[in-house]
Amino acid sequence: MVGAKIGWKLVLMAFTTVVSLVAHRAVTTAWKLGSGGEPPKGNKAGYVEVVTWAVASGAAAAAAKRFAEDRAAQYWLKSTGSLPPGYEKEDSLTKALETP
Template sequence: MASGSKVWTLFGLAATVGATMVARKAMTATWKLSTGKEPPSNPEHPDVSMAEAATWAVASGVAVGLARMLATRKAASYYRRSTGHLPANLEDVSV
């Protein structure tokens, strides 16, 4: 079981890192398309308007969070098909 746990850890990590990178690129492209300018590189900077900083933080946070969740679900589904069971950290779910 320990080797399966390590496989899941690496598999899940790769899925979430990949999803995060794709989501950030998509959000940057969407921001450029909708506003005509680059997204704020540092939303905490006082010269960035509060509305722009908050909009970027919410939009990018939601996009990255959803992408990571979807990637982890897909990876867990593949893991279950490959091994016959879910990873240990996903086994106990109250539905």
């Protein structure tokens, strides 16, 4: 059971890392295309710009985390034939994973 928990954490970490990097790249590219400049850094940007960037990058991070968790759980279920540690049969994500 301990091995499964560690294995699940490693799988989840790998999926989350890759998806987070892609999400960051996508948000940064969208910002550059939309605003014509780099994302705000330091104290050179105005509050509106900083808040807009924070909302956009935060939303992308949350969506990426959920996507990575879903895909990692699907991979785990397909690879091991069992649900990842911590998932229960009644979980809505579990039901989505088990439908073909």
